[in-house]
Amino acid sequence: xKQQIQQHWGLWLTLIVIVLxxxxxxxxxxxxxxxxxxxxxxxxxxxxxxxATTDEFNNKDVTATQWVTVTVLNNRxxxxxxxxxxxxxxxxxxxxxxxVGNQVFxxxxxxxxxxxxxxxxxxxxxxxxxxxxxxxxLLLIMRFSGLMAxxxxxxxxxxxxxxxxxxxxxxxxxxxxxxxxxxxxxxxxTLWLVxxxxxxxxxxxxxxxxxxxxxxxxxxxxxxxxxxxxxxxxAMQYVTQVxxxxxxxxxxxxxxxxxxxxxxxxxxSLFQLKEERPDIAPNQVFKSGLQIGHSIMGPLIxxxxxxxxxxxxxxxxxxxxxGNNWGYTFTMNMSLGMVQSLISGIGIVLAIxxxxxxxxxxxxxxxxxx
Amino acid sequence: xxTITVLALVLFALMTIIGGKTGATAFLSLIFNFxxxxxAIVLISWGFPAMxxxxxxxxxxxxxxxxxxEDNELAAKTAYIASLIIMVALILLxxxxxxxxxxxxxxxxxxxxxxxxxxxxxxxxxxxAVTEAILSTLGAIAEASIAIAAGLSEIIEQHPHVATKRLxxxxxxxxxQIIGTTFNTLFFGFFGGFLALFIWFSGLHYSFGSVINNKxxxxxxxxxMFSLIGVILAVPITTWVMTLEHRRAAKPKD
Numbered sequence: 001x002k003q004q005i006q007q008h009w010g011l012w013l014t015l016i017v018i019v020l021x022x023x024x025x026x027x028x029x030x031x032x033x034x035x036x037x038x039x040x041x042x043x044x045x046x047x048x049x050x051x052a053t054t055d056e057f058n059n060k061d062v063t064a065t066q067w068v069t070v071t072v073l074n075n076r077x078x079x080x081x082x083x084x085x086x087x088x089x090x091x092x093x094x095x096x097x098x099x100v101g102n103q104v105f106x107x108x109x110x111x112x113x114x115x116x117x118x119x120x121x122x123x124x125x126x127x128x129x130x131x132x133x134x135x136x137x138l139l140l141i142m143r144f145s146g147l148m149a150x151x152x153x154x155x156x157x158x159x160x161x162x163x164x165x166x167x168x169x170x171x172x173x174x175x176x177x178x179x180x181x182x183x184x185x186x187x188x189x190t191l192w193l194v195x196x197x198x199x200x201x202x203x204x205x206x207x208x209x210x211x212x213x214x215x216x217x218x219x220x221x222x223x224x225x226x227x228x229x230x231x232x233x234x235a236m237q238y239v240t241q242v243x244x245x246x247x248x249x250x251x252x253x254x255x256x257x258x259x260x261x262x263x264x265x266x267x268x269s270l271f272q273l274k275e276e277r278p279d280i281a282p283n284q285v286f287k288s289g290l291q292i293g294h295s296i297m298g299p300l301i302x303x304x305x306x307x308x309x310x311x312x313x314x315x316x317x318x319x320x321x322x323g324n325n326w327g328y329t330f331t332m333n334m335s336l337g338m339v340q341s342l343i344s345g346i347g348i349v350l351a352i353x354x355x356x357x358x359x360x361x362x363x364x365x366x367x368x369x370x
Numbered sequence: 371x372x373t374i375t376v377l378a379l380v381l382f383a384l385m386t387i388i389g390g391k392t393g394a395t396a397f398l399s400l401i402f403n404f405x406x407x408x409x410a411i412v413l414i415s416w417g418f419p420a421m422x423x424x425x426x427x428x429x430x431x432x433x434x435x436x437x438x439x440e441d442n443e444l445a446a447k448t449a450y451i452a453s454l455i456i457m458v459a460l461i462l463l464x465x466x467x468x469x470x471x472x473x474x475x476x477x478x479x480x481x482x483x484x485x486x487x488x489x490x491x492x493x494x495x496x497x498x499a500v501t502e503a504i505l506s507t508l509g510a511i512a513e514a515s516i517a518i519a520a521g522l523s524e525i526i527e528q529h530p531h532v533a534t535k536r537l538x539x540x541x542x543x544x545x546x547q548i549i550g551t552t553f554n555t556l557f558f559g560f561f562g563g564f565l566a567l568f569i570w571f572s573g574l575h576y577s578f579g580s581v582i583n584n585k586x587x588x589x590x591x592x593x594x595m596f597s598l599i600g601v602i603l604a605v606p607i608t609t610w611v612m613t614l615e616h617r618r619a620a621k622p623k624d
Contacts, residue, residue, distance in 0.1 A: 034579070035579050036577060036579065037577075037579060037580070053490050055488040055490050055491070056488065057488060057491075059488065059490060059491040059492045060492045061490035061491065061492040063490070089489070089490050090492065090494070091475075091489070091490060091491055091492055091493050091494055091495055092472075092474060092475060092494065092495050092496060093474075093475035093476055093489040093490075093491070093495050094475055094476050094477070094484075094489055096472050105583070120583065120585070121471075121472050121583070122583055123471050123472070123473065123582070123583045123585075123588045124582050124583055126467060126470050126471040127471065127582060127588055127591065127592070129467075130467060130592060130595050130596075131591075131595060133463075133595075133599065134595045134598050134599050134602070137599060137602045137603070138549075138598075138602055141542070141545070141602055141605055141606060142542075142545065142546055142549055142602070142605070145546035145549060145550065146549065146602075148550060149549050149550040149553040150553070152550060152553070152554065153553050153554065153557045156554070156557060156558075157557075157561075160561065160568070161568075164565075164568050164569055164572050165572065167569060168569065168572050168573050172569075179565075186558075190554050193550070194550045194551060194554075218380060219377065222373060222376045222377055222380065223373060225376065226371060226372060226373040226376050228373055229371075229372045229373055230372035230373050230374050231373050231374075236566065237480070237483060237566065237567070238479055238564075238566045238567040238569075238570045239566050240566070240569055240570050240573050241566075241569060246565060246566050246569075249565060250562055250563050250564075250565045250566065251562075252562070253558055253561070253562030253563075253565065254558060254559055254562035254563045255558070255559075255562070256558045256562065257551075257554040257555040257556070257557055257558030257559055257562075258555045258558070258559065260551060260554055260555075261551040261552060261554060261555045264551045265517075265548075265551070268547070290388065293388065293389070294389045294390065294392040294393065294441075295392065295439060295440055295441065295516070295520065296517075297385065297388075297389060297393065297396060297439075298389075298392070298393075298395075298396025298397075298399060298400075298435070298438060298439030299435055299436075299439050299440075299509070299512050299513040299516050300513060300555070301396070301400060302399065302400060302403060302435045302439075302508075302509040302512065302513070303509030303510050303512075303513050303555060303556075303559065304509070304555075304559050305400060305403065305404070305509065306403070306407075306431075306505055306506055306507075306508055306509040307506050307509065307556075307559045307560060307563070307593075307597075308559075308563060309404070309407050309505075310407075310502045310503075310505050310506035310593065311502070311506075311563065311590075313411060313498060313501065313502045313505075314474075314475055314476065314495060314498055314499075314502070315476075315480075315483065316411050317411055317414060317415050317491075317493060317498060318484075318487055318489070318491065320411065320412065320415040321415055321488075321491035321492075321493065322487050322488055322491070326408075326412075330408075334408075335374060338374055338404075339373065339374060339377060340563065341400075342374065342377040342378055342380075342381050343377065345381045345385075345400070346377070346380060346381050346384060349381065349384045349385055349388055349389070349393075350384065350388075352388055352389075353388055
């Protein structure tokens with residue numbers, strides 16, 4: 001009965017959080033006052049011109065021009081209306097078609113003569129909506145466990161931010177040390193939140209670090225032997241510091257979550273196995289660990305592979321339509337993602353025997369159900 | 371030999387040594403998936419509609435990932451059906467969201483890479499953004515639904531007459547176990563890879579407001595959240611499909 005009442009309250013609490021969240025999403029439509037940039041609302045759009053274009057690679061596109069009438073919602077120019085000319089293409093690679101109801105950022109230069117320009121769309125409402133949907137589903141289906149999962153991600157995000165600030169303060173001079181330490185802290189914190197502080201957690205942590213470390217060592221050996229042929233660091237995007245260390249660190253961080261995921265699965269299953277059959281021999285535990293690993297590794301490597309590769313889609317497409325052949329397009333856009341996927345894959349595979357071995361040797365003789 | 375070839379050989383060797391036949395086929399699925407991904411881009415660049423391409427390629431990628439990695443037939447079949455349902459549900463969400471949020475194509479931060487390129491290529495980048503988002507979620511959907519289907523099929527094997535209601539409770543409890551670590555896989559997978567961009571944002575003192583409205587950032591966060599939604603949906607949907615399969619399998623015996 002008491003439990004029923006608690007469940008009842010849990011449901012109400014969830015619903016209240018969800019409703020409040022939805023109100024929060026709605027409020028982002030009227031949050032212009034919080035922005036330093038000038039925010040304006042599109043009130044009227046008139047098409048002026050449309051003409052077909054053909055570029056040097058014979059790509060056919062349409063370029064359109066529109067008058068966009070906006071009313072400023074905040075700061076000094078609040079309430080004023082402007083009519084701005086906007087040119088966009090049908091493919092909308094870097095520009096876009098504005099519609100009535102859109103909120104946009106404006107740049108209003110201090111000189112009267114200079115033209116006012118639209119800097120971009122205000123995307124926070126839609127983003128908040130998707131975030132709300134994610135959290136609402138999480139709470140409805142998972143209740144408390146969902147909250148914990150969310151908490152660990154939020155804490156990791158804060159740490160990530162702090163590490164970036166330190167990196168900038170030191171001008172990227174200690175990338176390896178800084179993010180190496182960060183990776184260890186990430187692993188400790190995340191596993192502590194998921195498993196609590198226990199022997200299980202220590203075994204999982206050991207497997208995660210050993211698996212990732214071995215993958216890095218192997219990759220560095222391969223890099224040295226092959227003289228990094230075909231690894232186009234110069235094609236790395238958004239780089240403001242020395243690319244190679246950044247790339248390696250990105251790869252390690254990228255695979256860390258997956259290796260933890262897998263080690264947790266294997267170690268947890270093996271501890272449960274020991275609980276069910278206390279007299280099981282360590283060698284048998286090791287073998288069972290490998291068995292569990294078999295079916296996890298394929299899907300897990302694919303998760304990271306698809307994430308790393310999907311990011312390269314737009315640029316690859318642009319290269320292909322700009323008359324580049326497949327080989328060059330691959331090298332310039334996909335090779336780094338490929339190297340990242342392969343190194344992560346090696347880490348994921350190596351974590352299987354490490355996790356199984358550690359679990360088989362370090363398991364207590366009597367496992368208490370913790 | 372190039373670095374990629376050697377790394378691929380190392381991975382193949384390790385997967386075969388440690389994973390045996392399952393490992394080798396899992397490596398094959400990786401190769402096929404790469405081929406399919408590249409095919410998707412080539413098809414879109416030839417002018418095929420992005421939506422159609424992502425649906426077809428997505429269906430095939432899910433099949434390769436699930437059937438090449440899982441030996442248990444009941445689990446694989448259930449996971450595949452559930453993944454397809456989740457993919458369709460996600461498309462229904464991704465399509466309108468990408469059309470409203472307009473986080474497609476390139477941003478000012480890409481300017482250097484775009485030098486000398488023609489951007490008027492006549493392919494809708496909103497469509498490409500939809501494809502990117504759909505394909506990036508597939509791995510996570512497949513992994514989650516396999517984990518749940520495998521767990522449930524083991525329970526069914528041990529207790530063939532388990533009640534449907536009990537199966538639901540078990541499904542959710544397996545989901546609770548995997549959700550925390552899966553979240554971390556996705557979080558690190560997406561954001562680890564964008565370290566350089568975050569250093570850029572911080573280094574150039576982007577305000578919080580500019581970051582949360584930035585095209586690249588928004589595009590990336592959307593992909594994480596779509597994947598998360600996929601994983602969350604995988605829990606009830608896979609369980610539901612499993613109960614249907616279980617009921618169907620149990621009927622002739624009665």
